Amino acid sequence: MVLDYERNQSLRNDYSVDEFKHLNLLAEKFPTVQSVCSEIINLESILNLPKGTEHFLTDIHGAYETFSHVLRNASGMVRKKIDAVYQYALDEKTKRQLATLIYYPEEKLEIITKEESDLEGWYAVTLLRLIEVAKVSADKYTRSKVRKAMPEDFAYIIDELLNERNAKKEQYYNSIIRSIIDVDRANSFIIAISKFIQRLLIDRLHIIGDIFDRGPHADKVMDVIQNHHSVDIQWGNHDILWMAAATGIRASIAGVIRISARYDNLATLEDAYGINLLPLATFALKTYADDPCDAFMPINTPSENRSSTQAKLTSKMHKAIMILEMKLNGEIIRQNPEMCMDDRLLLDKIDYEKGTVTIDGRELELTDKNFPTIDPKNPYALTPEEKDLAEKLRFSFLNSERLQRHVKTLFSKGSTFLTYNSNLLYHGCIPLDDKGDFKEVTIHGKKYKGKELCEQFDLVSRRAYYNRERQDKRSRDRDYMWYLWSGADSPLFGKKKMATFERYFLNDKDAQYEASNRYYKLRDDKETCMRILEEFGLDPEKSHIINGHVPVKVGKGESPVKADGKLFVIDGGMSKPYQKVTGIAGYTLIYDSYSLILAEHAPFESRRNAIQEEIDIVSTRSMLERATDRILVGDTDNGIDIKNQIQDLNRLLEAYRKGVVKVKSVK
């Protein structure tokens, strides 16, 4: 092919060698003039369709049941579609049952098939209703896109049922329904079409970070994400902590275990990820045999459980891993002065005789003075047992197949930030200095700020993970990946310190205070947000920033809408422990072809009640912005890709017609 190119002077005049190669590759996929033309027509028609609906969620923190419900009910959109079709035709009870069936088809069918006296009649009516709901859910997409979303087993039938109903074909239509029931496929069909509806209503899912920690089942959330048809993730500080642990970074491993102990989730760590915690339990029992470890009782342990063997063991493990984490953090901080984290070196500021610590010139009394593993002369040194323990834990994390799979998903679908359809998405902040300019941060001796800083942290983390087998060598990439969890200039965190030590060992609100980067004040300011949008290459007039990380205190009157609507903070406290702070149970930001809508969710009772009592999450929707014209695919990022494809196809068509690229097929 390249030879053809070199021999042909006129070819060389019209095409570069790269374009010639590219067109020949494209010709493999579109081997005839006919196929090129139909693809152009197909793509042109997609450009004129309404854009798909995007859903944004954040700070899931292991709240699997709520997360799963919000996806199943498409943040309230399933119910909205049912209401649109059957506004007065069905009563509330029937609509609620239909909605629950769509959310939990398997579970609901089990109940209904046992209770329903006229099952055949119920199937017939229900199939028809589900098809109607599917129809309105699919109406803005092309037939080809809808077909791609269909469950394989029923693709043909669903396609027929969605498109073929008119007076003439009524009999044909009814006969399909009849035979689904007759051949005993009604249950499978209901499950398939329900999932199809769920999928149609969330065309794209964005997760603005913090999937892990606090709640019990981040592992199940990750399974859902792993199998999702279209999702992206912006890493949160808790996610990167787990990713760093899976990279084999010992300080991060200790951090993951500490938080799991704090929220009484050690069993999940063992059962879901197969992490062997026996070495930690043995070490903790021996080291803290007579220490009550009161400050390390898992939070929210009911008073009647506090003296149980289990609670006592967890507290000892919690303290043991906390001290190990402090030592390992110290090792990284001391080796990386450019991180400027010396204020986090506290083990050497303790007077072990007096039981005090000196912070910012203030001598404060420790609430717990028992440090059997610390050598006051060399407080960061690991004891031989601690070294052995850290190695065993690292082995477990590096070899947990499920954890590694989840972390690979976080890498393949995630990043430190994302621009998508004129929105800029990131979990924490873009570090700013005291004057409000982009803060310069040193990584590996070089200074970065703004977008470049986020890109650099992204790169460092990927390098650290994909070179994790080379643990023999000290890796500064690993150190910087660790930094992202709690470093003052980490875009995933952005507080001047993480006061972990102070929160466990002191009774002093001032010392425990975690001041935030300037960003968190200045994000209220429209001009700052516009500058950030510009920095990331977006049109500041039209674009928005979408943030998580800091719970919005809705109960105290705080609004998730900042900077005159340029920025939205959508951490509404999906995980239970944070609902006290927010007063609600999470937000979904919905971006459809007309508008930006914020759905505010009331607490979710439980999956059991959702299925049995048909208790849905109550969501209040408010319109944030409405477009004057309906937004079409042509206006989106995907639209830009499609337009580029059309351009390439036109060049190919021209090349076929000029005879410079050979038509590859005679068909």
Ligand SMILES: O=P(O)(O)OC[C@H]1O[C@](O)(COP(=O)(O)O)[C@@H](O)[C@@H]1O
């Ligand atoms: O609520 P806990 O478990 O005490 O955690 C508090 C810690 O979590 C953090 O808020 C970080 O977690 P988030 O990213 O969820 O905010 C720290 O700043 C703070 O020290």
Ligand SMILES: [Mn+2]
């Ligand atoms: Mn966070």
